[in-house]
Amino acid sequence: MEHLKGISIFVEAVEAGGFSSAAERLHLTRSAVGKTIARLEQRLGVRLFNRTTRMQSLTEEGRFFYERCLRAVEEIRLGEAMLESGRRSVRGRLRVSMPVLFGRLCIAPVLEDLLDEHPELELDLSFNDRIVDLMEDGFDLAIRNGPLKDHPDLMARAVAHQRMTVCASPSYLERHGIPQTIADIPQHQGIVYRRGDYERTWIFPTPDDRWREVQPQTRLRLDDLAAILDAAVAGRGLAWLPCWLVRESVASGHLVQVLKYEQPNIFDAHAVWLRSPVMLPKIRLAIDTLAARLPAMMG
Structure with a gap:
């Protein structure tokens, strides 16, 4: 031994x-x-x-x-x-990697509730925007946003649909007017997500199932979604953000959603795990719970 x-x-x-x-x-x-x-x-x-x-x-x-x-x-x-897999109770340590902000606001609250329901379950949650290697980094499960590449050693399941929205503060809209169509966006100041050499283009679906890329004018680029939210509330420009992130700011009146009649960009959040003949009950529980409870949080 x-x-x-x-x-x-x-x-x-x-x-x-x-x-x-x-x-x-x-x-x-x-x-x-x-x-x-x-x-x-x-x-x-x-x-x-x-x-x-x-x-x-x-x-x-x-x-x-x-x-x-x-x-x-x-x-x-x-x-x-x-x-x-033959036991009813779920036990052991579950290690999950997830994007920082989405994980903190949406994923972690759902998974943490499982601790009350399953006394023998332990959670080890890691918040990181990089794509981890589940085998090398020792994770049971990872949450990834957007399209996935095929991988022979991985399984995946969509657990939520995230809808993007364009929003701005009332003060910005009073000064610069309200954009009526996507074509108006390039005439407005925008707060753009940028990390390293990557700058996110604002993407909207078209009626013929294609994609239209639009970019506002910008003097402010940030690599953190929460910082973009704060800048939008401060009146720095339009922001293109997930609905789950702006929900409270819209409800409080600090932000206004615009272009409501334009078709939004919707992308999936996936749970990803290592391919195996048998799925551990703790992994199955986490995936099923996320798929059941996340949609109500997406806004």
Whole structure:
């Protein structure tokens, strides 16, 4: 059993990208992880990791050993999944990656309610706008917005439809007038999302099922949707944002939705998980719950 424990910690250290991250996932100290790996190396008679003061990387022998250990660990995980699928209760730790703002305002509140319903369930929620690798980063589930690329190792299910809207503050509309059609947008100041070299174009569907790209004039580019919302409330220009984000500001009168009669851009939010013959009950529960409860929050 000690040998199996050492192998599982070794696999976790590889998947987590280092001893410190593995220790955090396993609720151990970094020293305990390091000592376990050292004992495993001593028993095998090879060095599995190259160690520096900042990081650990696999040796050639370590890569060879990891590939074979992973097969064994995956079989154990599959066996656990098959056993767990026969239980009624949902238990264990569920690790979910999600976009920062959408996750904080929409996904997390839904998933956190599951803790009240399932006392043996644990949640580990990560808020990050980058696309994670579920296998390498150790996540059970990821929430991704927009179109997905085909991937042979992943499964996906749409859990919500997000509708975009153009809005502005009453003060801005008083000064600059209300746009009546999409063609009016280029004559207005807009607050544009930009991250790095990527600048988001405002996209609207056309009656013939194509897409029309429109861009307002802009003197303000931000890489955070919440900051764009704040700037719109302050009267800096038109903003193109998801309805779930602007709902409270519209209800309070701080923002006004315009172009209501134009067909909105609607895109899916997907739950994504690793392909497996058996789905863990905790993953199925999370996906089913999101699909059932998110639509009412989309605005």
